[in-house]
Amino acid sequence: MRITAALVREKGAPFRLETLHLADPGPDEVVVRVAACGVCQTDVHGRDDYFGIPFPCVFGHEGAGVVERIGARVTKVEVGDRVVMASPSCGKCSACRRGLPGYCADARRIKFGGRLRDGRPPYAESVSGAFFQQSAFATHALATEGNVVKLPDDLPHEVAAAFACGVNTGAGAVLNVLKPAPGSSIAVFGAGSVGLAAVMAARIAGCATICAIDLHENRLALARELGATQVAREKPERSFDFTLEAAGSAQALRAAVDVLAPLGVCCLVGSARKGTEARLEMTQLQHGRTLRGCIQGDAPAEAFFPQLFAYWREGRLPVEKLVSYYEFSDVNRAVADSLSGKAVKPVLRIS
Secondary structure: OEEEEEEEOOOOOOEEEEEEEEOOOOOOEEEEEEEEEEOOHHHHHHHOOOOOOOOOEEOOOOEEEEEEEEOOOOOOOOOOOEEEEOOOOOOOOHHHHOOOHHHOOOHHHHHHOOOOOOOOOOEOOOOEOOHHHOOOOEOEEEEEHHHEEEOOOOOOHHHHHHHHHHHHHHHHHHHHHHOOOOOOEEEEEOOOHHHHHHHHHHHHHOOOEEEEEOOOHHHHHHHHHHOOOEEEOOOOOOOEEEEEEOOOOHHHHHHHHHOEEEEEEEEEOOOOOOOOOOOOOHHHHHOOOEEEEOOHHHOOHHHHHHHHHHHHHOOOOOHHHHEEEEEHHHHHHHHHHHHHOOOOEEEEEOO
């Protein structure tokens, strides 16, 4: 199948639209005609070779679109279904069986191996792909039956794309991991799409104090609009019951632990290069404080996404306020605007 994809030829190179030929779907795979795809920091990390995927490569892991072809054993979706593509997993390991696919034992190979889950090359050309088993910076993506979720008819593809990783991660960290009681306090370090999703989720949970910390004034203003009761550009002076590190910064993680009240919990969701270390004060943790990580919202997408879609429909999770739209040909500008802080959640309109 002939497609157009945003190809990165070598480490750090710009994205270039090129023609490729997508493999036919296997028995448990689906071809999705991609309508929209979010741009995430993880895609930039892929471009910059954080994961060791061979170049050239196609990235993109927040795709939404319409099912165009299905494999022989696929029963979950049909041709014509509107879907969003979520993070993949093996579906068989201990974590997957526990309903925690973010911690899949085979996750690294499945997400970052450059090939389809069964080891087949994703394209006829010598190009890596299958990034998060989708590589959705393309007109068409090859996904697994397990990592597509049906969309309600009233949710536009351009908005649905933001749910696939960023919103799921931030909202899930609050609602599924921290689980703050009504009236509690939370500080969110980093007001990108993940952090702002956490702010919205904290308001849904009934937190009385929601503090957003970021270096960009436009993001702090948006945080206030979305439910933050206070904002700051540096570490707050007060303490909090819960904190969330969504900036991918060792300094932000240290600050997030420092401002925890005794018995408080800090959740780390920010993405950083392997080998990044954060220095913590040991006595801080002795006062019953907890630091834990979280991947992909700590819930199966098929179970959690419908809950998020319901919050969106109720107006409690206005994800569209995070989104800036770009044409597919403007993918490099979308990446640049994301890195500069100009855009919170760039979404590419692809087809």
